[in-house]
Amino acid sequence: MVWHADHDLPDVDIVLLPGGFSYGDYLRSGAIAARAPVMHDVIAHAKRGGYVVGICNGFQVLTEAQLLPGALLRNANLHFVCRSVHLQIANPDTGFTCAYGSGAVPQIPVAHHDGNYFADAKTLDRMEGEGQVVFRYCDNPNGSARDIAGIINEKGNVLGMMPHPERAVDPATGGTDGRAFFESLMRGVR
């Protein structure tokens, strides 16, 4: 665990910015956290090709830090959405999705107020052309552009997603459809 005010990141393979409103939503979701001291090292880790994962509030932080394109706006219907959703794997050939079998439609929980992904049409076209859209909602819960639930950067080592795969890793607490996400990551770092 690394504190936001820390300046140094230990030598790690994967940096994971979890969700859960961990960093507050002052000014804009993720805006203040994206400028925290530790982010210098997180950005350097990403630029070196290290894996960075941002889930929910962590996704917002990564867009605010400009490690990922676009931004996350207030949900189109203004409601906090808290339920399980089905995801389509839009790009199965990434370090985050390679363990999902072809045609997998994992069921993963979402819990957010600002999950409405936005980027201009040109950026969205480019991202789709480059395979940067990784997850899409089967039934869009928040108004996200082109049903986008998760994206990667151009290099493919930084991922942000609104759904919570870490909340779907045990049959006792909502299923195991999130496990393949972490299995994919483990394949990548071995």
Added chain:
Amino acid sequence: MKVVVHVQLREGVLDPQGKAIAGALNTLGFAGVVDARQSKVIALDLEDMDESTARARVDEMCRKLLANTVIETYSVSIEPAG
């Protein structure tokens, strides 16, 4: 010195809060409210400096933190020293 930064969503970026405000105004009987856009005003109190220096510094603040230029635009007004 007092500086006021006005941050608003870009045209074409959905503003569901603005839409809710417009809806509520119509419900209250204010006919003719076609749309509403919610924005932010950030009032800064800076140590005194010349206006062009202040403008450059606040512009940098906007680009680095106060506005997300992917979705927002900003304008800066500097209140005359009084």
